[in-house]
Amino acid sequence: MWKPDRQSRKPVYEQITDHLEQRIAYGEFPPGSLLPSERKLAEQLGVNRSTVILAFSELRALGIIESRSGSGTRVSQHKWGATPRHTPNWKRYAEGGSFLPNVPFLRRIREALQQNPSLIDFASGELSGDLSPLNEIAALMREHHYASYLGYVDPQGYMPLRQALVAYLDKYRGIQTTESSILITSGSQQSLFLITQCLLSPGDAVAIEDPSYAYSLPMFQSAGLRLFRLPVDHDGMCPDDLHALYKKHRIKMIFTNPNFQNPTGMVLHEERRAKLLEAARELGLPIVEDDPYSLTDYNGLTRPSLKSVDSTGSIIYIGSLSKIAASGLRIGWMVAPNAIVERLADARQQMDFGLSVIPQQVAAQFLSSEHFEPHLDRLRMQLLYKRDLLIEALQKELPDAVQYEIPQGGIHMWCKLIPEIHDAKLLEEAIKHGVVFVPGSVYGSDSGFVRFTFARAKTEDIGPGIARFAKALRTLTP
Known part of the structure; x- marks a missing residue:
């Protein structure tokens, strides 16, 4: 965020005046739009309110802004040309659309x-x-020649990364899979977004944990999903009410974070894992297993994944490097039946034509390197x-x-x-x-x-x- 330069010879209020005039001229604040209040702008810029009052006075004198008691300060409708022109109601657009803002x-x-x-x-x-493994990644980037090709890669993801993940998932998560059943994403949230947008429909009911990280993600409400909660205690999520929820609301999917659950940090007990999997099999329900924290076990234990004991192909497994390496790499993955992977890869290609190949190359090298363990x-x-x-x-x-x-x-x-x-x-x-x-x-x-x-x-x-x-x-x- 821009801040006034206190070392400059130009008075701070003049710097603020020039800065606001530039933002208005560039259309960031279109004619008729409401400016921040004097108090809020002073807090944002780290100045006294009196300084902002002076800046607003200058802009009013120039006819750039107008202030009315009880209505705040707005950009003038008439300054920008002799004839008033209609400007899009950007506030209405910003508040519209089907994708909701963060809570x-x-x-x-x-x-x-x-x-x-x-x-x-x-x-x-x-x-x-x-x-984060900054030194290790820097060393790998010095040792290996990256980005021999900078075009689009396979929409499922960079093949050597998917091959590295096959070995990683087998060794660390007990999951046996193939490259064709893996989709590379830009992190767990993109995986969840693709699932909620492409595999579910508005009005569908899903089960989540209570409390749950999923509850904080507006993407569920944006997709028009109905959320029903299963309580979490010291043994993790309790699946006892799942049959009743299915009977009453026709649950379509279950979302769970079984290992070191966010936000509680709890681990799903073995008996409850068995109950959850059995209920999913009986009801024919898919489970989305979000597993970002398992490898952070402080005792070095291997906490089993639900996917590793999935005998019926009921589980979509989500993982990422964000919580075990670096969120800035933007590398996540999904393991699912091939038909689901192809469907979501097609949808993701419509969004961004696939991830940058460079972080995928880095991730592939890091997962396979002697630095990882x-x-x-x-x-x-x-x-x-x-x-x-x-x-x-x-x-x-x-x-x-x-x-x-x-x-x-x-x-x-x-x-x-x-x-x-x-x-x-x-x-x-x-x-x-x-x-x-x-x-x-x-x-x-x-x-x-x-x-x-x-x-x-x-x-x-x-x-x-x-x-x-x-x-x-x-x-x-x-």
């Missing part, structure tokens, strides 16, 4: 992080730079250390104010607050104190839960971040 809490978190990058981030579900060992050790720092901070700062179960893998800590605090008030107070988290209601839970993601924050910031959260919580606690 308000997530938009607020993103806005806060953009405005103040120094916020301690317990919200972003990604690895910090020091957890040592990286996983180091990642588990560092995540365990960050988790323990978070627990230590919670015990120190909030000994009687939170309840949680300690996760044995993954990157999330799910906490219940005592007493319950209104989500919106707590998030705003936390932002004022310099820290962000995700309120539990984003994932469909009741108010009074929070998700702390400890992989993104720097090690030295975890303790201070929880201290800031504790101050915010105490501010709102009677």
Whole structure:
């Protein structure tokens, strides 16, 4: 985001005036559009409100903007030519369409992080730079000649990457598959998007976990799907109500994250795995298994995938490199029956003609290299250390104010607050104190839960971040 240059000889209010005039001239704020309020713009630019008032005064004097009491400040309809012209109602377009925006809490978190990058981030579900294999990937890129061809590749994905994934899935996830049953995507979310858009229809009912990461994704509502929830406790998702849901609502598909579930961090118990698979077989229901965290088990255990014991071909399996290597590679994959892979590859080709070949080449080399296992060992050790720092901070700062179960893998800590605090008030107070988290209601839970993601924050910031959260919580606690 643009900021005024405080070292410049030009006064700050004049810099703001010039910047806004340029944005208006370029059509970013068309005639008649509403500008941010003086207070909000001052917060965004990190200046006093009086400075923005001066800038607005200059623009009003030039006839570029108009202010009316109770209606805010708008770009003038008449400045841009002698005759007023009709301008598209961009606000209506922005609010239209069938694809819904992110939930308000997530938009607020993103806005806060953009405005103040120094916020301690317990919200972003990604690895910090020091957890990613940057040196290993740099070494591979020096050793190998990439991108001998920069045209479109197979819409299913780069063949050597799919071959590498066949070996990876067999070794690490117990899944036996072939290259023709793998679709490369730009991450788990694109896999979910393709499934919801292409394999389901508006009005279809699907079962998700409660709470669930899926609940935070507007793509389900955008696709017109009806969501029915199965509760998650310390043994993972409980499938007991699945038959009743199917009978009452004709469930078409089940979405689950069985290993170190997001947001709770729980692992689906063996007995419940068996019940879930048996119910799916009896009802003829496909299961979408989202499995981003299994290899982060802090004890180095191999948590079995549902797909590895899928004897009837009922499971679509989704994985990615985002939580075990680097989200910026944008490499994910889906294992499904060949007919499904071909259908979704065709749809994805209509969207983007396939992914860039360069990150696919890098990913193929990395998965097959001698660097991969040592990286996983180091990642588990560092995540365990960050988790323990978070627990230590919670015990120190909030000994009687939170309840949680300690996760044995993954990157999330799910906490219940005592007493319950209104989500919106707590998030705003936390932002004022310099820290962000995700309120539990984003994932469909009741108010009074929070998700702390400890992989993104720097090690030295975890303790201070929880201290800031504790101050915010105490501010709102009677």
